[in-house]
Amino acid sequence: MADQSGENIDGNADETAVSSRLGRLHVMLPVANVALYLLWFGVGSFLLPLQVAQITGTNDTAALSTASTIGAVLATVGNPVFGQLSDRTRSRFGRRAPWILLCALLGALALVAQAHAASIALLGLSWGVVQFIMNGYQAALTATMPDRVPAAKYGTFSALVGLGVPLGTIVAALVIGGVPGERFGFEGVIGGFGGRFAGENGYYLIAAVVVAAALVFVVVSPDQDARALPRQRFSLKEFLGNFWVSPKSYPDFGWAFLSRLGVMLGYFIVLTYNMFLLAEYIKVPPQDLLPTVGFLMIVNAVCTVIASVLVGPIADRVGRVKPFVLTSGIAAALALTLPMLWPTEGGMLAYNVAAGLAFGVYMAVDMALITKVLPRTEDAGKDMGVINIANAGPQILAPSIAGWIVAAGGYQALFPVAAVISLIGALGVLRVRGVR
Numbered sequence: 001m002a003d004q005s006g007e008n009i010d011g012n013a014d015e016t017a018v019s020s021r022l023g024r025l026h027v028m029l030p031v032a033n034v035a036l037y038l039l040w041f042g043v044g045s046f047l048l049p050l051q052v053a054q055i056t057g058t059n060d061t062a063a064l065s066t067a068s069t070i071g072a073v074l075a076t077v078g079n080p081v082f083g084q085l086s087d088r089t090r091s092r093f094g095r096r097a098p099w100i101l102l103c104a105l106l107g108a109l110a111l112v113a114q115a116h117a118a119s120i121a122l123l124g125l126s127w128g129v130v131q132f133i134m135n136g137y138q139a140a141l142t143a144t145m146p147d148r149v150p151a152a153k154y155g156t157f158s159a160l161v162g163l164g165v166p167l168g169t170i171v172a173a174l175v176i177g178g179v180p181g182e183r184f185g186f187e188g189v190i191g192g193f194g195g196r197f198a199g200e201n202g203y204y205l206i207a208a209v210v211v212a213a214a215l216v217f218v219v220v221s222p223d224q225d226a227r228a229l230p231r232q233r234f235s236l237k238e239f240l241g242n243f244w245v246s247p248k249s250y251p252d253f254g255w256a257f258l259s260r261l262g263v264m265l266g267y268f269i270v271l272t273y274n275m276f277l278l279a280e281y282i283k284v285p286p287q288d289l290l291p292t293v294g295f296l297m298i299v300n301a302v303c304t305v306i307a308s309v310l311v312g313p314i315a316d317r318v319g320r321v322k323p324f325v326l327t328s329g330i331a332a333a334l335a336l337t338l339p340m341l342w343p344t345e346g347g348m349l350a351y352n353v354a355a356g357l358a359f360g361v362y363m364a365v366d367m368a369l370i371t372k373v374l375p376r377t378e379d380a381g382k383d384m385g386v387i388n389i390a391n392a393g394p395q396i397l398a399p400s401i402a403g404w405i406v407a408a409g410g411y412q413a414l415f416p417v418a419a420v421i422s423l424i425g426a427l428g429v430l431r432v433r434g435v436r
Helices: 004-055 063-086 098-116 119-140 146-150 151-163 164-177 199-218 236-241 253-270 275-280 286-318 323-335 345-370 378-389 389-409 411-431
Strands: none
Touching: 004 063, 004 119, 004 146, 004 151, 004 164, 004 199, 063 119, 063 164, 063 378, 063 389, 098 119, 098 164, 098 199, 098 286, 098 411, 119 146, 119 199, 119 236, 119 378, 146 345, 151 164, 151 286, 151 345, 164 199, 164 286, 253 275, 253 323, 253 345, 253 378, 253 389, 275 286, 275 411, 286 323, 286 345, 323 345, 323 411, 378 389, 389 411
């Protein structure tokens, strides 16, 4: 009886410890992701276009495309490289935590350097270094879900991870852009701080937030000691060869990759030129541009949060994710037609509401889908890094594709092309056979 009682006590203690770890991860995973997406959207949507305009003296779409593309190319390399390095790491602090902290520190230094870039070439190079390093942070962070979350909670945690996008967007919009107060019945601009963070100070602030979030994450929600895990002898040939995931051997992984690539490409084709689109196509006055960008980003983000929080737990209960991905893709495609038919601030507002809801549904289940199709648990970091190429790849392709579209058909042509690409990406999920 004593032994049986002791086993029950130990079992209860284990369950309590697991519950406590998951409880802390519920909070810390969104916090760490918010910092990451504050960087992506704060720099990508605000600071980078502003710096391009400052360097060139105009809203130069070609220069923005150059700077964005250089950064995204290096980001594509960084995610799987750092993911595999974290898979192989054996330390008392775990596999992921050392890379999360190291990449946050190095990324912060690179952001400070980018703040002082004085040419488009240097801006693109420094942004590339930032993206390369911070994709190491992202690869290690996303691997914590397959590492530490039970399958029954994938929908909930996918939604929590997805919250990083809209919440990071909201913080970036409020701090850097500001929001017109009259939209909410107030006078003046909410946030923005008089443009104090629309330049070098914005880079410094984001650098500080990233380091603080990484420190809090690894301390409050520590990784498990990895020293007892089997060690692999390093071989450069095997290391490089391991990046290839055969779509023939793992077709679900391949289709999930292509589906995400399509959805994200449709999203970034419009997002890349968001500020220039509002200035040149919607004709927002220069003095109102930053607050308008900020307002629309917040509307989009709030709608994303609402949809994501509602859909994640529902997906867990029904045990299905594919219908949600498909629905989100169709809704996103329809939303993209609104600014084309209604080229005003009102049309952009309607678009951001509809697109925010659609993207929230997608973000609520995307990570759950990806986690279910990973080829090997022991390679989760590398495989998540490969999948994350479907995030970085669109950032490489979108500036060039969007530039060609604008040159050929004007800004209004961005929307139907993005709609078609998003829809094709969503339809790709139907080919994933191993997930309902």
